[in-house]
Amino acid sequence: MFSVKTILPTSTQSFSDDILSTHRRHQAELDAMDLDEDEFGAGPSKRNIVTPGEVITSSKEYMRGHGTYVEDVNVVSSVTGTIERVNKLISVKAIRSKYVPEVGDLVIGRIVEVGPQRWRVEANGRQDAVLMLSSVNLPGGVQRRKIESDALKMREFLAEGDLLVAEVQAFFGDGAMSLHTRSLKYGKLRNGQLLSVPPQLIRRLKSHFHHIPPPCGPTGVDVILGLNGYVWVSNGTSQEKREGGEGFDSEGVYSDKNDDIPPEGRQATSTITNLIKILADEGIPLTDTLIEESFNWINQNQLPLGSIAHNDAERMLAEIVGIDITA
Amino acid sequence: MASVVLPGDSIPLPSSSKPVILGPGLAASSSRIRTPISDDAPAIISTRLGLLSSFKGKEKSEQYWVEGNSKRYIPAQKDMVLGTIIARHAEGYRVDLGSSQMASLEGLAFEGATKRSKPNLKVGTLVYARVSLANRDMEPEIECFDPNTGKAEGFGELKGGLMVSCSLQLCRHLLNSKFPVLPALASTIPFEIAVGLNGRVWLKTETVSESIALKRVIEGVDSGEIKPEKSDIDMAVKQFLA
């Protein structure tokens, strides 16, 4: 019979003494980090972190928000995250969870199924979102009236597997999202690649369409930060073309053909993608300024475009973001 | 002429000139051997075990059917049924009647329902309804109001109370005023009742023990342990209530 030796390098100390004393020692440690009741929203370092089942406060004077539930008289946390207090409302913001949609959010999704008068879209939500035929622009300009044959030609507009950027218009009874693409900046995506990051890393900003100017690739690189954690990095196009100005070909809005992209453009796109991946893996919130700054850092240090070596990444993170990931 | 017939028995029809309406349980025999009685008219055979019953309709037409006993309900028009709502759609509900197919109930098929003010029933609600459409090839449809009066007439959601399942035959008997069971029960326990022809009975009383007693009497009569006479029923009720 093999004998058991604790060879595993365990990240927690092994219990050497018997259970009762173990219990006592933990009790001492617990008292040390005891959180006194009314100190919420403390400084960034000791921000109030709660785990499921932990009593936050009594529910008499506070209203309960999401991430919590009421058990007889106390408000108890049901997720791990930081306590958010807005005068009388207590809620717990989970550090990582599925995308929680709100009306007006910009999301990127993939068509899963073509249904009667509607498409089902996978948008990293709790359920598939729905894109009604009535809430999309049709080729040949905005004002065209929907005609019967449109319902039959739906697959020509958007087929299974197509990627699109859209906005959350409303919710169904059970929380499923209803999307719309009734503006020229929304619609089918092409000429780029998709990246999935935890939704919490993307803040709600004025605009989620960013253009990184030319030193990065011949025509720059476009980045769309979807609030549902899907990020689209594509070859840069001119400002007006994106906003539907001249040069916007309203017929080709649903074309599936990628334009031909020069190698430098592809390299710039992949550099930006790798940068975003590094930032996301380290849990750093993504903003356009941060991405642009990291690209400029790569440029200043004349590092090769495309994939980024690990030590370069460490140096970059230390200099730009000020965190040390070597530990 | 109530005689017990077995599936496949040929049914002697009086060859009177009056039109004869065949009810459930009877069918034209497809076998090629000619029955002795009437060479030209195809012989009528029974497709079910049960009592051959007939009914002289007002317009002097005769109706024949076989009164069988089964638990699986086959929807028929104008039947009063008890259904459980199993799903909600934009325009209505899907209701389980215990038959082979789920029935559909229009959102507007309620008394005084309009586009805006529709009753908002949750999944799992029990409804008392009338079969408005039923045929072999289509999903049955039910409605919760009486079409000629437009009133609810007791149809719609049933709140509280208890539902008991029993055979279709017993439900038909319960609805027949000459059947002694319900009057006997009413003499001892005040109760509200809704009998569905799909083998389901809803009943409601003040106290829990009375409902349980009613349920056990109905199930006893259904299984034959309690004979449907006033004396036996009164004795059973006293025993169950004790």
Add this chain to the structure above:
Amino acid sequence: MSSSRIEILNDGGLRHDARRPYELRSTSFQLNTHPTAEGSSTVTQGLTTVQVSIFGPREPRQRSQASHDKAIINVEVGVVPWAQGGGGIKRVRGDKRLQEIGASIRQTFEPVIMTHLYPRSEITINVQVLSADGGILPTSINATTLALISSGISILDYITSISIGLYLKQPLLDLSFLEEQDLPNLIISCLTNSNKITLAQMETRLHIDRFEEMLNLGLEACKVLKIEMELIVKEQTEKIVERMNVKSIISSNASGMNIDE
């Protein structure tokens, strides 16, 4: 039963792996060990290692299964062929045992996950046993709790689980495979706040009077496991939260500062 081939408890009061009766095996709890799953964790207790990854709540594969008012939970349990070490007794007999473990895990977590918050969706829990040295079910339950926490799915409380054996009159905690084979073995899992038991499974004969003592001891051990797990979760969460707020550091001192290595 044939005489036990190894000494369960030697006269010094130590077990065959040099632990005292009430001592738990060394544990290592790690969160987010799966790159793409919403929530994942790897838990090692002694030589038993289980990795759990959670996908969901998401669109159910067959919409016929979906329930209109709550999420449905699917649990798949898999054991890698080399989990039990080369040769030796084939630890897991066919898939019936795995199906039973899967069903136990599903039923244990159904009342704890707040499924009413995710109607018409599906939560898939994949349990993969990487190495098995006894206590597969308890370790899987601990790993599933951590994976749920890391996935941000709302749950009522931690569920921790432990196995308790009995050698003559002496209860033993956190059994290894050899002890599990020879001793009566009770597995319990409980909600640590309310001290309530959500799962209790026992396979071999045991007198009633001993049973109560083992039950209470198990509850005590579950509390200790919870404290240990909570330390890890809070540690990791602090790191993540700190990273989340790093942007504020940039905007506050945008001037080029040099941070030495």
Add this chain to the structure above:
Amino acid sequence: MVREVDPPSIQKDFLLAALAEGKRLDGRIPLEQRKIEFIFGDELGNVECRIGKTAVLAQVSASIVKPRDDRPYEGFLMINSEIGPMASSIYENGRSSDSEVLITRLLEKSIRRTEAIDREALCILAGEKVWQLRLTLHFLSDSGNLLDCASMASMIALKHFRKPDVEVIGDEVIIHSPEERAPVPLAIHHTPLCLTFAYFENLPPILDPTHLESTLCAGTLTVTMNAQREICVLSKAGGTPLSAEDIMGVVRVGVDQVREMVKIMDQALEKDRESRVIEVQ
């Protein structure tokens, strides 16, 4: 597996109201079992057990096989319990549903793992010939609590079964037919019987739940015990969390209930033995 339609919500409201008053829909009090009935087949070891409308037929048969080389003295006991659509439409022939796996595993644990049958007594010639018992369970109708019914049917069938008398001379084995020598009963150490309790939100537990009660309950607990105050198997998989005290309370109830059931079984066996002539001239 055709998913059974859930009962209307008023059923649950009524059931909870009744339980709050300590009453159940079939007039029983919470900790009362349904009527138990045994029907003995003409062959020894063939018994049908009925609890209320739930019915399970158990059949025991024996054959002689070669033992396993690492266990030369031990006979075998195989339990075959497949639930078919005969019991209820929710069970399918091919794929076994979760509840079926639970029942099969619990039976396996309570009869085989607890060594209810002395397997060394099944040895005829060490290393050569041992008895292999095959216990087959046919689930005839499920109106709630198949497990308790199956476990009782199994134990009474094993007690009712007689295997032919066997004589060993040197390494030659003679099997005596029932006419020559009276067949021999099995060596049974103890009688493990399953008891299933159903729980509802903060209400006292109920024993032997009917089909409606088990669909609407918030959790079940099954404890297998024998008359010697020993717990053989305990299985509480999920459902409402219970305190240690709740579980102990249920276990204490189980002790007396099992003694009661063992008495009923022995009386039935006794009655059947009188009506059956086994002795040989």
